[in-house]
Structure formats: structure tokens, C-alpha cells
Amino acid sequence: MRRSLNAIATVSALVATVALVGPAAHAAENITAGGSSFAANILQTCAASYTADKITYASVGSGTGRNNFTSGTYDFGATDAPYAATDKKPESFTYVPLIGGPIAIVFKVDGVTSLNLSAKVLGGILNGRYTMWNDDEIKALNPKAALPNKAINVVYRSGSSGTTQNLANFLRGNGASGYKDSGTWATASAQSTPVGISASNAQAVVTTVTSTANSIGYADLSDAASKGLPFAALRNPSGAFVKPTVASASKFLAAQKVLPNGILDIDYKKNVAGGYNASLVTYALAPTANGGAKGTAIKKFLTYVINSCAPAKGPGLNYAPLAAALKAKALALVATVK
Numbered sequence: 001m002r003r004s005l006n007a008i009a010t011v012s013a014l015v016a017t018v019a020l021v022g023p024a025a026h027a028a029e030n031i032t033a034g035g036s037s038f039a040a041n042i043l044q045t046c047a048a049s050y051t052a053d054k055i056t057y058a059s060v061g062s063g064t065g066r067n068n069f070t071s072g073t074y075d076f077g078a079t080d081a082p083y084a085a086t087d088k089k090p091e092s093f094t095y096v097p098l099i100g101g102p103i104a105i106v107f108k109v110d111g112v113t114s115l116n117l118s119a120k121v122l123g124g125i126l127n128g129r130y131t132m133w134n135d136d137e138i139k140a141l142n143p144k145a146a147l148p149n150k151a152i153n154v155v156y157r158s159g160s161s162g163t164t165q166n167l168a169n170f171l172r173g174n175g176a177s178g179y180k181d182s183g184t185w186a187t188a189s190a191q192s193t194p195v196g197i198s199a200s201n202a203q204a205v206v207t208t209v210t211s212t213a214n215s216i217g218y219a220d221l222s223d224a225a226s227k228g229l230p231f232a233a234l235r236n237p238s239g240a241f242v243k244p245t246v247a248s249a250s251k252f253l254a255a256q257k258v259l260p261n262g263i264l265d266i267d268y269k270k271n272v273a274g275g276y277n278a279s280l281v282t283y284a285l286a287p288t289a290n291g292g293a294k295g296t297a298i299k300k301f302l303t304y305v306i307n308s309c310a311p312a313k314g315p316g317l318n319y320a321p322l323a324a325a326l327k328a329k330a331l332a333l334v335a336t337v338k
Contacts, residue, residue: 029297034058035065035078037201038163038220039282042099042319043078046301046309053297059201063160063183069093069285076298077285080162081183082263092289094337095262096302097330099310100253100320102244103167103278104224105232106209107216109133110148115232116141116241122234123176125216126154128195133214141235148214154196155208155217156185163202164188166266166280167218173268174237174277221245221318234278237271246315248276254323262333264326281326286337295338302334 031053036043040059047055060068062079069077070090078098083089105122107115112133117125121137124130130137134147157164160183168188172179178190186194197212199205202219206227209217216232221244224231233241242248252275257265264281284302287295311321322330 027293029053029294031055031075031294031297031301033074033076033078034060034068035074035285036062036080036162036282037203038062038080038101038103038280039078039099039319040202041220041222041226041317042310042314043305045313045317046305049309049313050301050304052300052304055301059203061157061159061201062162062165066160066285075294076287076302078282079285080280080282081165082261082283090285090287092287094286094288094333096284096286096306096333096337097262097264097322097326098282098284098302098305099314100249100279100281100322101246101318102221102249102276102320103163103170103218103280104221104229104244105216105218105234105278106206106224106229107232108209108212108229109214109216110150111146112142112148113230114142114145115230116235117232118235119171119174119176122232123171123179123189125152126156126171126196126218127178127189127191128154150214153212153215154194155199155205155212155215156189156194156196157202157205157218158185158198158200160184161201162280162282163218163220167278169266170268170278221249225318234276236275236277237269238273242274242276244276244278246318246320248274249279250320250323251275252277252279253281253320253326258326258329262326262329279320281322284334286334288336288338291338299334299337302337303331306330306334 037059065077068074165183168179182188205217205219206223209215233243255272
């Protein structure tokens, strides 16, 4: 009888042990990604709060993000502009819209806290046509501002930048002469040797403007606001001056057409009441033929960004979550990731 009781106790202990151990835990995947510096703040925030797998995101610019995704250096990339027709691309991939936002025109000008600009005048400032802050063209848009008789210091992006490309397309679509569809500033602004100071990413643009007197540059609103820099209001097609905000970017982006591949077909000269026309969308570049645990991990993280992290945390970081139609398309595309 005692032996039977001991046997029962031993079996019970084994069962309890098995129950405590349970099924094998999921092995976390290490996912390496990078690209858009415009969206770096939100993507790094989402990566930090995501616990299922380890996501590492590098703010290196859209062009490097596309190249490193193509070469296989990154498991997924992020870009503010799609591949060009002549670019080398992976055989199997999809764009996945992630987040939107306004391009802020940041400035640090002696005695000036508010600035109105048209696309024509902004384009002339950035390509060196206007060299002094008290130029008559700038003064005409800012009659109440005490614009100084000081030289303009332009800060622009080096390398291949999706922010540069979107800004150039906004400028050329709204009356600024000489601008081209390119992510490289020298080509985009038609300058063999650009005037001003180059900066490696959006964060470096903001840092350089912060430390340079009478300067102007362009970056995501998230980084601009974090440094407390003022940003210009841009004149829209109806003649109203609109500041970059989550609301004004959201209005403009929601009025754009969604293409079958998930890219937003942005009409930069479209008149949207209260809309900020210099706005963009950042897209993930994700594999559709990897298979295995890594592909699944990428799909789950991007779904988390679209469904949970970006809507909850994006506005607080000055990003515009996807409008309903674009979000629906994003979820359909992310379902193809593997």
C-alpha cells in the first residue's frame, strides 16, 4: 500500500513538473531595419515598446534604407519615396504604408519667431537665389516681421533623402523654378554645388539649424518640435498660410489617391482646406518570399505599428496616423509579408 502511495506521489510530481514547464517559449527574432530618418522617432519608439521580438532601426535616410533592403543588409527598410524605375529592387517585396507627417521648414533668424513663405520664395531661399533675410520678396510675405540684414544660411540633407524628394516635388508643383524629382539635393535643386551646410539626416538638420544663426532647413515636425525650433507657415493654393501640424498634414494626406501598390499618389498642388501641402507618407519595404520565423516577425511588428503603436503614439510625436483608406490598404499589404 505504501509503495502504491509513493508511486502515485511520484507520478503526480512529474505531472506537476510538466505542467509548470509547459510548451517551449517563443525564441525572439533579431530584426535589423533602417532607412527614413523622417519616421525614425516613431519607428524607434515602436521598436522599444515591442516585446515579441528585438527590432533595431537605424536612421540613415530613405536612399540607404532602399539600398540596404535590396542588398539584404536590412530585414526590412523604410522609405519616404518609392524605388525609381531605374533602381535595383528585390524580386519579391511590398510597400506597406506606416505613418504620415508634415515637412517642417525650421529656422533660426535673429529677432524673428514667425515666418510666412510661398513655395516660390522658399525654393529661392533654398537654392541660393535669395541670399539675405531682408530681401524684398521675403519681406512682402512678412510685412510685420523685423527681418534682419543678415545672410541666409541654408541647411540641406546630404545623401539620398525621401524628405528632400518630397519637398522638391512640393516646390516644383507650386511655382518654384528649377526643382526636379530627386532625393539628392544637388540634383533636386539644380545646383552643381549646393549653397549652405549639409547634414546627414533629419536629426542632424535640426541640430545644425539650432546651432547656426540666421539659418533655415527642412525636417520632420517630430524632430523640429523636440528642439523647440519655430517653423514657417507655407502658403497653400488658396492663398492661406498653413503651419505644419498633425491635423493639417492629416487633412492633406487624406485627400490623396491610394495606388494599388499602396503608394499615395500625392498631388502637391491640390487645394485642401486647412491642409499642409508639404506632407509625406513613410512606407516599409517588406519581403514577400522569405518564409520562416523572420518573415512572420516582420509581419507582426509592422501590423503592431499600423494597428496599435502609430495611432496611439504618433500624434504625441507629431506624426499623422494613416487615414482610413490608406490604413485598410496597409493592412491588406502587410498580410502578404512573409
